[in-house]
Amino acid sequence: MTAACELNPWMADLARVKQAMFHPADLRDKWRILVYWLTNFRHSLPICRFMKRSAFLKTMNQHIVIRDETPEDVRAITGVTVAAFATLEISQHTEQFIIEALRAAGALTISLVAELEGRVVGHIAFSPLNMPDGAGGWFGLGPVSVLPEYQRQGIGGALIREGLARLQSLGAKGCCLVGHPEYYRQFGFVNPQGLGHEGVPPEVFFALSFDGDVPQGMVKFHEAFMADGSATSNK
Numbered sequence: 419m420t421a422a423c424e425l426n427p428w429m430a431d432l433a434r435v436k437q438a439m440f441h442p443a444d445l446r447d448k449w450r451i452l453v454y455w456l457t458n459f460r461h462s463l464p465i466c467r468f469m470k471r472s473a474f475l476k477t478m479n480q481h482i483v484i485r486d487e488t489p490e491d492v493r494a495i496t497g498v499t500v501a502a503f504a505t506l507e508i509s510q511h512t513e514q515f516i517i518e519a520l521r522a523a524g525a526l527t528i529s530l531v532a533e534l535e536g537r538v539v540g541h542i543a544f545s546p547l548n549m550p551d552g553a554g555g556w557f558g559l560g561p562v563s564v565l566p567e568y569q570r571q572g573i574g575g576a577l578i579r580e581g582l583a584r585l586q587s588l589g590a591k592g593c594c595l596v597g598h599p600e601y602y603r604q605f606g607f608v609n610p611q612g613l614g615h616e617g618v619p620p621e622v623f624f625a626l627s628f629d630g631d632v633p634q635g636m637v638k639f640h641e642a643f644m645a646d647g648s649a650t651s652n653k
């Protein structure tokens with residue numbers, strides 16, 4: 419047993435835990451042994467990291483505030499957007515101009531920021547879509563951004579869920595977006611049959627219908643999505 423344990427530290431840990439678990443003095447205190455095992459042995463490191471990350475996210479999410487943008491947030495929103503898209507190869511790096519153009523056109527139906535301890539760390543925009551049947555009630559999601567150092571901590575998800583809830587409370591029929599093929603399904607988005615956007619591969623075009631009806635044809639995002647900063651720099 420000793421040799422086996424020297425060869426296999428995991429087995430040694432297990433043997434120690436077994437011994438301790440069935441020792442009469444410790445039978446009453448299995449919980450403490452389990453905690454000791456989880457926090458002291460090498461093989462439990464991934465579990466500990468997971469627990470630490472969950473605890474960190476739980477603590478952090480308690481401090482995240484998702485709220486409407488205010489005029490004071492405009493500069494920070496630009497900063498978050500520029501930073502988030504800076505290293506994204508498929509980006510044209512015009513997202514900050516799109517947000518500005520949507521705002522100037524009065525087409526930022528919903529513009530939410532994620533604030534952490536007074537700092538804007540994320541942003542999401544929703545704007546009206548031109549649907550193929552001319553019907554209203556559908557909105558485009560995006561751009562959505564989280565500062566690189568705060569990504570993958572649930573902030574983007576919180577912004578999207580809150581934005582979709584707000585859309586529904588406005589009586590919206592649905593929402594479309596162009597985005598990462600893997601990210602948006604968790605929020606209920608699907609690659610819709612018969613609905614798309616010209617020039618956009620179907621696998622990156624997503625729709626979420628709130629009433630189950632999916633219009634057929636090609637949608638158009640607001641013309642502000644053509645903004646490239648030239649209008650701003652000419653001023």
Ligand SMILES: CC(C)(COP(=O)(O)OP(=O)(O)OC[C@H]1O[C@@H](n2cnc3c(N)ncnc32)[C@H](O)[C@@H]1OP(=O)(O)O)[C@@H](O)C(=O)NCCC(=O)NCCS
Pocket residue numbers: 502503506562563564565568569570571572573574575576596597598600601
């Ligand atoms: C996309 C973005 C808004 C997501 O925000 P976030 O706070 O990082 O996302 P969340 O923490 O809510 O979600 C994390 C989970 O979503 C998935 N995910 C996040 N970003 C992803 C990406 N770029 N591609 C695929 N899956 C992604 C992963 O499953 C991840 O879980 P994991 O960390 O366990 O792997 C953020 O990463 C970002 O600003 N990216 C740069 C700008 C951008 O790409 N915007 C969207 C354009 S379509």
